[in-house]
Amino acid sequence: MIRSYVGRALLAAALTFCAAWASRAFAQPAPGNLAAPPQAHPPTPPERVAASSRGDGHGPFALLLHIGAYSGFGAGVAVGTPEVGLRASVGWSPVLAVFRNGSGDDLHFYSGLQVAPDLYARLLHPRPATHVGLQGGYRYSSLFGHGAAAGGYVQFALSGALDAFVTGGLVVYPDGEDRLKRDQNLPSSASFSFPGPSVNFGISLGLAFFP
Numbered sequence: 001m002i003r004s005y006v007g008r009a010l011l012a013a014a015l016t017f018c019a020a021w022a023s024r025a026f027a028q029p030a031p032g033n034l035a036a037p038p039q040a041h042p043p044t045p046p047e048r049v050a051a052s053s054r055g056d057g058h059g060p061f062a063l064l065l066h067i068g069a070y071s072g073f074g075a076g077v078a079v080g081t082p083e084v085g086l087r088a089s090v091g092w093s094p095v096l097a098v099f100r101n102g103s104g105d106d107l108h109f110y111s112g113l114q115v116a117p118d119l120y121a122r123l124l125h126p127r128p129a130t131h132v133g134l135q136g137g138y139r140y141s142s143l144f145g146h147g148a149a150a151g152g153y154v155q156f157a158l159s160g161a162l163d164a165f166v167t168g169g170l171v172v173y174p175d176g177e178d179r180l181k182r183d184q185n186l187p188s189s190a191s192f193s194f195p196g197p198s199v200n201f202g203i204s205l206g207l208a209f210f211p
Helices: 002-027 046-054 176-183
Strands: 061-068 073-080 084-101 104-127 130-141 145-157 162-172 191-193 199-209
Touching: 061 084, 061 162, 073 104, 084 199, 104 145, 130 162, 145 176
Parallel strands: none
Antiparallel strands: 061 073, 061 199, 073 084, 084 104, 084 191, 104 130, 130 145, 145 162, 162 199
């Protein structure tokens, strides 16, 4: 009788130990699989790769709208990075010129079509979404002919896809005065002071939309 009880107790203890060992063995990871494999990340979309290349979340292409004498009242495109790039636009350009006559100076208003491609280069980056730099390029005016412009710009973010910018500087048309005299039937002895058709100053305000 005692042997029967002892045998049953030993059998129960052995079964309990085997069950505990088996549950612990299955709970541990198998050798070589101590850590779960890393999950694969989806590939970065091409548009995000292009945007990251600019460094400010924008792509390399923008549509422009602007008003003012430096670039005209019109539209254009921009291609480049925050550091360097090209802006090109077409628009209506107003010009104020001081005309000298025998009795004094008169202020005259002229306007025409202007084509304005500019190269820009950033000099300062005071904030992550603010850029300050120089720009300059070619000008063609239906009134004054061929010319050039040089100045500066400030560009800053309004939202994720929209920037505002301010440009300004000198615009020079070497033959502007002669062309204006001829086209407006002005006397050859007429003269202009600054600002005039040959050398003028302008400022423009604009928006850049990054699709």
